[in-house]
Amino acid sequence: MAKLLPRKDVVIMGLGWTGSILGQELTAAGLDVLAIERGPWRDTANDFNIGYMPDELRYAIRKDLFLKPADEAMTMRNNVSQTALPMRDYGSFLPGAGVGGAGVHWNGQCWRYDPSDFIAKSHLTQRYGARKIAELQLQDWGVTFDEIEHCYDRYEYLCGTSGKAGVIKGQVQQGGNPFEGSRSREYPNPPLKRPYCASLFEEAARNLGLHPFPTPAANLSRPYVNPLGVAMGECTYCGYCERFGCANYSKSTPQTTILPVLIRKRNFEVRTECEVMKINLHPDGKTAKSVTYLDEKGVECEQPGDLILLCGYGLMNVRMLFLSGIGKPYDPKTGQGTLGRNYCYQTGGGGATLYFDDKRFNPFMGAGALISSAHDFNGDNFDHAHLDFVGGASISSGQTNGRPISGRPTPPGTPRWGSQWKAATAATYGHVMSIGGSGSSYAIRGNYLDLDPTYTDRHGRPLLRITFDFPDNDIRMQNWVGAQVEKIARSLNPKILTTGKASKGWNAVPYQSTHNTGGAVMGADPKTSVVNRYLQSWDVSNLFVLGASAFPQNAAVNPTGTVCALAYWAAEAIRDRYIKSPGALVPA
Amino acid sequence: MVGVAVMLAAPAFAAPDPARIEAGRYQAILADCIGCHTAPGGKAFAGGVLLDTPFGKLATPNITPDKATGLGNWSAADFRAAVKTGMAPGGRRLYPAMPYPAYARISDADLNDLWAYLQSLAPVRNPVNVNQLAFPFNIRGLMAGWNWLYFKTAAIQPQPGKSAAFSRGEYLVNGPGHCGACHTPKNLFGADTAAALTGSALQGWFAPDITAAPRRGIGGWHVSEVVTYLKTGHNSHAMATGPMAEVIENSTALMRDADLAAIATYLTALPGDGAAPAPLSAGDARMKEGALVYDSNCRGCHNSGGGGQSLIFPPLAANPVVQQQSADSLIRVVLAGTQSAQTARAPTAAAMPSFAWRLNDVEVAAVLTYIRNAWGNAAAPVSPDAVTKTRRSMPRH
Numbered sequence: 001m002a003k004l005l006p007r008k009d010v011v012i013m014g015l016g017w018t019g020s021i022l023g024q025e026l027t028a029a030g031l032d033v034l035a036i037e038r039g040p041w042r043d044t045a046n047d048f049n050i051g052y053m054p055d056e057l058r059y060a061i062r063k064d065l066f067l068k069p070a071d072e073a074m075t076m077r078n079n080v081s082q083t084a085l086p087m088r089d090y091g092s093f094l095p096g097a098g099v100g101g102a103g104v105h106w107n108g109q110c111w112r113y114d115p116s117d118f119i120a121k122s123h124l125t126q127r128y129g130a131r132k133i134a135e136l137q138l139q140d141w142g143v144t145f146d147e148i149e150h151c152y153d154r155y156e157y158l159c160g161t162s163g164k165a166g167v168i169k170g171q172v173q174q175g176g177n178p179f180e181g182s183r184s185r186e187y188p189n190p191p192l193k194r195p196y197c198a199s200l201f202e203e204a205a206r207n208l209g210l211h212p213f214p215t216p217a218a219n220l221s222r223p224y225v226n227p228l229g230v231a232m233g234e235c236t237y238c239g240y241c242e243r244f245g246c247a248n249y250s251k252s253t254p255q256t257t258i259l260p261v262l263i264r265k266r267n268f269e270v271r272t273e274c275e276v277m278k279i280n281l282h283p284d285g286k287t288a289k290s291v292t293y294l295d296e297k298g299v300e301c302e303q304p305g306d307l308i309l310l311c312g313y314g315l316m317n318v319r320m321l322f323l324s325g326i327g328k329p330y331d332p333k334t335g336q337g338t339l340g341r342n343y344c345y346q347t348g349g350g351g352a353t354l355y356f357d358d359k360r361f362n363p364f365m366g367a368g369a370l371i372s373s374a375h376d377f378n379g380d381n382f383d384h385a386h387l388d389f390v391g392g393a394s395i396s397s398g399q400t401n402g403r404p405i406s407g408r409p410t411p412p413g414t415p416r417w418g419s420q421w422k423a424a425t426a427a428t429y430g431h432v433m434s435i436g437g438s439g440s441s442y443a444i445r446g447n448y449l450d451l452d453p454t455y456t457d458r459h460g461r462p463l464l465r466i467t468f469d470f471p472d473n474d475i476r477m478q479n480w481v482g483a484q485v486e487k488i489a490r491s492l493n494p495k496i497l498t499t500g501k502a503s504k505g506w507n508a509v510p511y512q513s514t515h516n517t518g519g520a521v522m523g524a525d526p527k528t529s530v531v532n533r534y535l536q537s538w539d540v541s542n543l544f545v546l547g548a549s550a551f552p553q554n555a556a557v558n559p560t561g562t563v564c565a566l567a568y569w570a571a572e573a574i575r576d577r578y579i580k581s582p583g584a585l586v587p588a
Numbered sequence: 589m590v591g592v593a594v595m596l597a598a599p600a601f602a603a604p605d606p607a608r609i610e611a612g613r614y615q616a617i618l619a620d621c622i623g624c625h626t627a628p629g630g631k632a633f634a635g636g637v638l639l640d641t642p643f644g645k646l647a648t649p650n651i652t653p654d655k656a657t658g659l660g661n662w663s664a665a666d667f668r669a670a671v672k673t674g675m676a677p678g679g680r681r682l683y684p685a686m687p688y689p690a691y692a693r694i695s696d697a698d699l700n701d702l703w704a705y706l707q708s709l710a711p712v713r714n715p716v717n718v719n720q721l722a723f724p725f726n727i728r729g730l731m732a733g734w735n736w737l738y739f740k741t742a743a744i745q746p747q748p749g750k751s752a753a754f755s756r757g758e759y760l761v762n763g764p765g766h767c768g769a770c771h772t773p774k775n776l777f778g779a780d781t782a783a784a785l786t787g788s789a790l791q792g793w794f795a796p797d798i799t800a801a802p803r804r805g806i807g808g809w810h811v812s813e814v815v816t817y818l819k820t821g822h823n824s825h826a827m828a829t830g831p832m833a834e835v836i837e838n839s840t841a842l843m844r845d846a847d848l849a850a851i852a853t854y855l856t857a858l859p860g861d862g863a864a865p866a867p868l869s870a871g872d873a874r875m876k877e878g879a880l881v882y883d884s885n886c887r888g889c890h891n892s893g894g895g896g897q898s899l900i901f902p903p904l905a906a907n908p909v910v911q912q913q914s915a916d917s918l919i920r921v922v923l924a925g926t927q928s929a930q931t932a933r934a935p936t937a938a939a940m941p942s943f944a945w946r947l948n949d950v951e952v953a954a955v956l957t958y959i960r961n962a963w964g965n966a967a968a969p970v971s972p973d974a975v976t977k978t979r980r981s982m983p984r985h
Contacts, residue, residue, distance in 0.1 A: 045927055045939030050888065051946050223897040231899035231936040236888040248888055249900055249938055260935045 016101020878958025
């Protein structure tokens with residue numbers, strides 16, 4: 001029998017980016033908010049010590065800050081004809097754990113999606129006809145770029161994002177991304193200093209008629225105090241962003257932007273090391289009553305709440321809905337059902353590595369988003385009429401790190417160990433740059449999420465099963481963009497140039513990207529979406545599901561900016577409409 | 589109604605006026621009662637804070653109105669006598685860790701308000717073994733002699749020709765604020781010396797000079813910068829950490845702006861000693877080693893040039909805390925780490941980690957010698973022995 005606890009106005013599951021944003025917004029609206037977090041409390045002062053944070057073995061190789069498979073594993077397969085097996089170690093993607101979630105260890109590439117991304121299906125249908133996208137299961141988001149522009153703005157100012165606007169109030173700005181949606185104002189901080197590789201890339205791209213610009217970075221180019229009064233320091237370009245907490249208060253994370261304020265509030269409480277087991281519904285099945293969780297001592301507790309916010313990592317949100325019996329499971333055979341639908345990822349491959357004798361890049365100086373990009377071949381910024389794909393990629397070059405264990409490029413043909421390898425790493429270090437393409441990932445009928453029929457977690461609950469392979473459309477897209485990358489790379493006359501190709505057969509072992517999207521997607525039609533345009537469950541009106549699980553398909557660039565913009569968007573709807581009149585914000 | 593009448597009749601006085609309770613709450617802020625009478629994680633005003641005095645350990649008493657363990661059986665007159673003369677009911681003498689020599693200046697009316705406020709709190713049962721001193725200091729009667737020697741209760745008259753703000757500031761600093769309890773050097777018997785507010789050792793820290801001394805004090809600070817510091821814990825010169833961070837969080841950040849301006853007016857008008865040693869030359873071996881340690885451990889946050897970063901990493905150049913006669917606070921911060929004050933206006937509370945595991949005593953001494961003599965700073969070098977001594981005094985992690 002679970003211990004019944006006093007009710008709260010709001011119960012948040014997961015205290016990462018979205019949980020922190022909702023916590024801040026709803027406590028500001030006067031509600032009594034509880035956050036339940038599976039992992040430990042983490043703050044800069046205690047957990048991201050400048051003395052030991054730059055420990056590549058502990059944090060990057062042994063993945064100290066990440067979710068452990070023993071706590072929650074997942075199974076994977078490439079298609080329905082295979083039997084899924086559990087991932088015994090997270091490799092292809094690395095979900096976060098603990099307070100701050102994946103917001104602790106991200107690189108800080110703080111993007112907005114393009115206006116056409118939010119209306120992918122209708123836009124592409126209108127421009128190219130329905131046949132062009134027939135092999136895909138594209139959907140519109142139910143919300144437009146212009147509707148959430150101010151939410152992107154809030155997030156960028158919360159973070160102190162360093163960047164250069166490309167379009168302000170419809171006016172193209174010199175030096176920014178001319179393809180971006182029109183924004184209301186400039187970034188709060190100027191771009192980070194340009195590393196040499198990015199300068200070379202920008203010059204080469206410009207010479208080929210492209211429009212390179214500094215990648216918007218949630219790494220601070222100067223000291224900053226955000227609108228909540230929280231101060232951040234200037235990035236030191238130490239090169240320990242991705243997989244690490246920032247010891248310098250220079251990377252925007254829940255810890256460096258919101259939590260110092262939120263944690264002081266009397267109407268906010270966080271319970272860490274408490275694992276939610278399921279969401280309980282009222283007998284009518286249409287509203288949530290409470291959540292059941294195991295506290296830090298393993299005692300089962302029932303926490304009632306008027307409003308339940310699912311704020312975990314996208315994949316875990318989807319699993320929690322399955323485990324709670326909320327929503328109709330998606331069936332890839334019929335295309336019916338919504339829960340688990342439109343799982344997407346990020347398309348990689350097609351990058352170029354350039355080896356020089358006469359150029360020194362000092363790669364030990366870096367930052368997670370110390371990158372320049374060009375969006376001439378992103379999304380639908382170029383004409384696909386005579387191409388055999390839709391979608392595109394962000395082409396970029398930058399210097400995120402040159403760490404001693406993994407930052408050791410060697411030319412092709414070098415042995416993998418021994419004195420020749422040592423000599424080659426020494427000779428090559430500092431003389432290599434790369435140009436990559438991060439590509440869109442579009443939904444197809446066969447890629448989806450559900451519960452595994454065989455494997456269970458330590459509590460006996462089924463694991464999440466991922467059925468995914470890179471769609472043919474995305475492979476064609478990525479390799480076409482790869483050819484454009486190669487043109488840029490060749491123009492820089494490297495001594496050696498190697499290039500890669502995108503290929504079928506998603507492999508869960510090598511790291512690719514922690515940009516898992518979909519499975520509880522948003523939309524205007526309850527037949528094809530789990531949540532409405534405000535991220536409110538169609539089935540359970542006092543349940544909102546935040547995070548990238550809401551993306552109907554994934555755009556080419558990093559999702560965090562859009563995840564957090566949507567969090568502000570949902571918070572506004574709750575604050576301005578739901579609190580006054582609880583119930584469905586959109587009639588089903 | 590009968591029940592209410594009985595409740596009202598029980599005490600010998602009428603139910604206190606809410607305005608008086610509120611006024612008393614503010615008196616508790618001015619006097620920072622909570623700072624000493626609330627244990628970490630404990631109930632407010634329930635006592636139990638261990639004070640590490642040069643004479644041994646004292647635990648602060650429970651001042652909630654609990655009859656068994658607090659002040660539930662005291663009268664207002666008992667309270668006034670204890671706060672102003674150090675004499676508790678039954679002739680029990682308080683130790684001057686309770687700053688009654690400063691509190692003696694608080695008016696009876698203000699103390700009555702404070703009493704009304706304390707009486708309005710919920711009683712908390714929390715027995716505290718106050719006197720943990722060793723012989724002979726555990727003999728409370730000794731305080732009679734101490735009082736005879738050092739306790740001067742003469743009411744201080746407003747200094748002629750000074751502004752109302754100055755006079756109010758003088759009262760707040762030397763009366764309820766009891767700033768001298770930490771910042772005024774003590775004699776062998778723990779009593780204030782005449783060098784008021786020029787800095788003093790305190791529980792392993794050094795409470796800095798807060799006169800208008802140009803280098804060690806706050807002579808370079810504008811009145812508004814002193815106010816910002818007391819209000820937020822931060823200004824462009826320094827950040828509060830350690831015991832002062834607690835004072836700011838519990839007391840000064842909650843004071844009225846006019847009172848903060850009064851304190852600032854008074855402190856910035858206190859003449860201070862501007863004398864300083866000649867800085868060590870950059871060629872000094874300790875300075876060279878210190879510069880290396882600084883570049884590889886400190887510069888990322890405190891910057892080349894020691895300029896720090898606004899509201900998050902304090903500047904070291906021209907920071908008075910860095911140039912005190914005693915480097916105790918600096919040694920402690922480097923070895924143990926510290927966290928800056930967290931206030932509503934400056935919520936970040938950035939922290940410096942411990943470097944005890946990473947730097948040896950010679951390196952700590954060198955880097956502190958360096959920051960005390962670089963960028964226009966000047967202060968005595970720090971010896972490795974002083975670092976060793978502090979390191980030994982710290983609990984091992």
